[in-house]
Amino acid sequence: MKYAKQLSILFLIAGCTATSFAQRGNRGGAPAEPPAAAGAPGAAPKAEIKPLPLDPTGYIISNSPNIPKPVVTKHTAVIMGKVINYTATAGYLQLVTEDGKPKANVFFVAYTKDGVTDLTKRPMTYTFNGGPGSSSVWLHMGLLGPKRVLMSDEGMVQPPPYKYINNDYSWLDKTDIVFIDPVTTGYSRAVTNESDKQFHGYEEDLKSVGDAIRLYATKYDRWQSPKFLCGESYGTTRAAGLSEYLQSTYKFYLNGVILISSILNMQTARFDVGNDYPYPLFLPTYTATAWYHKKLSPDLQQLPLKKVLAQVEVFALGEYNTALMKGSELSPADYSSLVDKLSHFTGLSKEYIRQTNLRVEIQKFDKELRRSEGLTVGRLDSRYTGRDYNDAGTGPEFDPANDGTISGPYSAAINHYARAELKFKNDLPYEILGGRVNPWNYNNVQNKYLNVAESLRQAMAINPYLHVWVACGYYDLATPYFAAEYTFSHMGMRPEQRKHVNFTYYESGHMVYGHKPSLIKMKTDADAMYDMVMNEVNHGISK
Structure with a gap:
């Protein structure tokens, strides 16, 4: 593992809560923290609950308390040259109060390998992206899932209407996977008469996503499977928080946490x-x-x-x-x-x-580096360039690595794939990345920056078998690799915990897998991690 070198002189700057450029809604960067007084959950509207109709095929068409059974389909993939038969399950996990009142419908897509007779030997990886306000489409159709969006080997966009292909580097040969869209992302919604705001905040999000994970493990009998979390960007913030929340709330112990483009300490990225x-x-x-x-x-x-x-x-x-x-x-x-x-x-x-x-500052750098050529560089991936209306100003008018590249192909892919191959017919808009979650509630950290590294450390201290993999892109200006190193080197981990943290690096950006050589290397690194953990599960650790 590579750790950041110890600082010769520590920073002595007092933390303070403030907003920043990340509020613009880029998928990859972690969100800006609002002033302490902002972001309190809103009151639920008082409209009468009226169950909404289902379409003739039985699929839900709105945010109704009545949801149909998940849709199950059979598929075959070729991964690293091997044929994998698998089952896809697409549907809703309904969050309810203990007295049975529906609160929200959380959309999920699960992939499980066929022919597995002993689920205690088959890992389950719970996966989500970040934002907050992002669906899981990026990891779903860019890295882990059986299909991936077709880009050039360097990660450049192809002409619309765009295509997706078999993902030869899917992780499905090593682990079953469930992709989770937090409330108000993807097809997930609060039910009629329930306010979205009760799900829009750091602690609120942990509770809803954590409950969805618990519910899936219960309904599909995966409590005794080796368990992993995989998050990207703010999804790493969520994953670190969930590692402690799931453990302390449900005694749901994990084997691994995968942090892609990690940000655990918001102070490292607030200019x-x-x-x-x-x-x-x-x-x-x-x-x-x-x-x-x-x-x-x-x-x-x-x-x-x-x-x-x-x-x-x-x-x-x-x-x-x-x-x-x-x-x-x-x-x-x-x-x-x-x-x-x-x-x-x-x-x-x-x-x-x-x-x-x-x-x-990051925005100034993105605008200035190639200003003389009339070009800007990307925030999510600084290899990309864009061209603004003019060459004045202190920052780009858009992120060429997000708005100008990835959003269109991924949106087209999931909207077609869900209906055509998963057979999940839903007339709701699939919220790829929206501003519907703003303002995000950070009332749990008034007058300071959110830092979830301590939650992860606590989880590792209590669970000595918890492994952490941190994947970083060298060209990621949303969550820089050096900031991730700094965060981990200041967590106060004991030597035995430090041995369970592994950093890997790629010549790519925030979406590491957008660069095909990095996608392939990530597959190799993922295989090594799952093999190592499963060897530990199957044989234990000798002392």
Whole structure:
């Protein structure tokens, strides 16, 4: 495992809750935290409950208390050259109070391998994306599921109307998988007469998604299967919180937590006045981006990416961090030296570095790096470029890696696939990524940043068999790899817990699997993780 080097001088910045650019609704980045007074759950409307009709085929067409049975279909896939026969189950898990009152219908799609006679030997992976406000379509049709959206090998979009293909690198050969859409995403909805707001918040989300996981394990007899959580982006925030919540609430113990594009400590990604954490933690990704776009000086440009990153990481944790700690007490000579080195590692002009006072925010970097060419770079994947209305301004008008690339293909894929192959006929719009969850309630962390790393540490302390896999993309400017390393190196884990955390790295962005070589490498890494954990399950640990 690779851990971030210890900081020579720790940050001494007090946390404060504030909003940030991430409120724009990008799928990949974690959300901005609203002011403490905002985001309280709204009151439920007082309209009378009226069950809504089902269509002639029996499929639900609205947010009704009456839901049909899940739809079951049989399929065959070829994964890593092997034929896998499997069953797909698409439908709703209805969340109800203990007196039986329906609260919400949570849409899920489960894939289970046929012919398995002993479910205690077959892992089950509960999977979701982030946002918050994102459906699970990205991991479903980009990485784990039996079908994947067709992109170029580099992850570039094809012409519409888009296609999906067999996923030769699905994880279904190693684990059964259930994809969960949190309330107000995908086809999931609060039932009539229930307010969406009761599900829109950190703690509210843990309860609803946690209950959906418990309900699936109960209905489909998977309590004795090895259990994994897999989340991406804010889904890693959710997964870390769920690791402790499921364990303490339902005694639902996990074997593994998979964190793709991880963000557990929101302070590492909030460019707020007075919070200097993000600047050194984002810097290596700025450097990787500049290297990819050939904007670095020849001495760095000629080196392999990892050797360039090794240099900038030392600078970020040492000299740069120390300079930020000194603030206005930094001497003029040291200030000029920092300007030179930041320009060297970012590809930005010295004049621009001075204009930012040594603090380049992510949006400014995305706009500035290729401004002279009339191009911006992506936030979710900084390999992508876009072109704004004009070249002025301090940030891009859109994220070329999100709005300009992935949203259309994934939306087309799931809307066709659900009806045509899963036979789930639903007239609701499938909410890919919406703003319907705003404002997200962070009242549990008033006057401070959300940090769920401690929840994961507690889960690992109580459950000594819990393994954690952290997958990072070098070109991810939403949840940078160096910030993830920093978070884990400051969790206070004991040596035996640290041995259960593994970091892997890919020359890709936030959606690591959008880059085909990284997709293939992730499959190899996933196979190794499942094999290791299942060997532990089957044979135990010798002391």
